[in-house]
Amino acid sequence: MEKNLEDIFQDKIDREIRIEPKDWMPEKYRQTLIRQISQHAHSEIVGMLPEGNWITRAPSLRRKSILLAKVQDEAGHGLYLYSAAETLGITRDEMYEQLHSGRAKYSSIFNYPTLSWADMGAIGWLVDGAAIMNQVPLCRASFGPYARAMVRVCKEESFHQRQGFEILLTLSRGNEAQKNMAQDALNRWWWPSIMMFGPTDDESPNTIQSMRWKIKRFTNDELRQKFVDICADQVKILGLTLPDKDLTWNETRGHYDFGPINWDEFWQVVSGNGPCNRDRLNARKKAWEDGAWVREAASAYAEKKKSEQKVA
Amino acid sequence: MNKEWPLWEIFIRSRQGLDHKHVGSLHAADAQMAIENARDVYTRRMEGVSIWVVESKHIHASNPTEAGELYDPANDKAYRHPTFYDLPDEVKHM
Numbered sequence: 001m002e003k004n005l006e007d008i009f010q011d012k013i014d015r016e017i018r019i020e021p022k023d024w025m026p027e028k029y030r031q032t033l034i035r036q037i038s039q040h041a042h043s044e045i046v047g048m049l050p051e052g053n054w055i056t057r058a059p060s061l062r063r064k065s066i067l068l069a070k071v072q073d074e075a076g077h078g079l080y081l082y083s084a085a086e087t088l089g090i091t092r093d094e095m096y097e098q099l100h101s102g103r104a105k106y107s108s109i110f111n112y113p114t115l116s117w118a119d120m121g122a123i124g125w126l127v128d129g130a131a132i133m134n135q136v137p138l139c140r141a142s143f144g145p146y147a148r149a150m151v152r153v154c155k156e157e158s159f160h161q162r163q164g165f166e167i168l169l170t171l172s173r174g175n176e177a178q179k180n181m182a183q184d185a186l187n188r189w190w191w192p193s194i195m196m197f198g199p200t201d202d203e204s205p206n207t208i209q210s211m212r213w214k215i216k217r218f219t220n221d222e223l224r225q226k227f228v229d230i231c232a233d234q235v236k237i238l239g240l241t242l243p244d245k246d247l248t249w250n251e252t253r254g255h256y257d258f259g260p261i262n263w264d265e266f267w268q269v270v271s272g273n274g275p276c277n278r279d280r281l282n283a284r285k286k287a288w289e290d291g292a293w294v295r296e297a298a299s300a301y302a303e304k305k306k307s308e309q310k311v312a
Numbered sequence: 313m314n315k316e317w318p319l320w321e322i323f324i325r326s327r328q329g330l331d332h333k334h335v336g337s338l339h340a341a342d343a344q345m346a347i348e349n350a351r352d353v354y355t356r357r358m359e360g361v362s363i364w365v366v367e368s369k370h371i372h373a374s375n376p377t378e379a380g381e382l383y384d385p386a387n388d389k390a391y392r393h394p395t396f397y398d399l400p401d402e403v404k405h406m
């Protein structure tokens with residue numbers, strides 16, 4: 001019987017029929033999605049922190065309004081994704097608990113510090129650019145609520161990347177110090193950004209199953225290569241360089257070759273030893289704990305109003 | 313750990329004249345807060361002119377495993393569609 005259900009399920013996937021929350025699904029499919037969607041949600045929420053750092057110091061009112069809107073979008077994206085994960089049977093509080101206890105991961109890119117204003121440009125262009133590259137295929141993910149959330153996210157995300165590129169473009173056309181600031185930001189953000197696509201295909205054992213279930217549509221290395229190709233061209237418009245001396249166009253492959261990625265660094269950051277891991281988690285925990293009285297007060301107020309209505 | 317705020321399903325009318333459409337869900341302590349949060353979460357880019365919120369526990373849904381029996385009465389009733397009827401070409405605009 002079990003086998004039969006699994007065949008029916010895979011057949012639906014193969015025919016591009018979306019899976020909805022109440023449909024039968026293999027337990028591993030459910031668990032894979034819960035892990036992936038909640039990590040994605042956590043990344044949006046933690047991802048507000050490095051940029052929040054610069055809201056009060058944005059160089060103009062225009063830039064401040066834009067950055068505020070972007071950070072607000074990220075809060076929204078986190079909420080879309082948490083809701084999508086909840087349809088699979090995990091509660092919001094369970095997900096928060098997993099984040100706060102360190103059991104759940106989030107994108108390791110957010111464990112790097114934002115040292116200058118140019119970092120807002122580099123994050124928009126590179127970090128959001130890499131995120132979009134990952135997210136666009138997820139709009140066709142086999143699980144309906146996830147795909148629908150991603151459609152919404154992708155629609156909103158494209159201004160994030162454009163505003164980042166515009167920041168870098170402005171700096172690159174500025175004075176020497178501004179240009180150096182932009183270059184310095186690229187030097188620090190480039191490698192962590194291309195690590196965002198995750199381990200290489202031969203180190204990524206779950207990819208095959210995720211592709212069979214049509215959660216993933218492309219492998220990590222495919223997406224990474226696409227991203228490198230696009231950035232290697234766009235950086236020329238900025239008149240800046242990417243910090244990789246091996247970055248060269250390969251005529252036979254039709255792609256840019258790039259240098260070796262420092263996977264030691266990647267795994268160090270993933271396992272909690274990046275420059276800001278502790279700060280980020282502490283900030284989230286503090287926000288959760290400091291907000292406890294607000295949550296309780298709102299619940300108490302709602303209860304009180306309900307009982308008043310019953311009396312009246 | 314405290315009790316979670318209840319979950320609400322959010323429906324948005326994107327333009328006057330169109331119907332409300334389900335857009336997602338969120339947590340809120342009461343209906344008023346659900347509407348205010350829905351404004352911030354689902355209409356940041358003028359996606360709506362009206363919001364409905366319904367506590368998720370009040371939604372009753374059909375069971376997908378019974379979809380076959382539930383919808384099969386419609387399967388053999390092609391005569392409910394206008395294309396079922398063969399009319400001469402001279403009959404225009406019908």
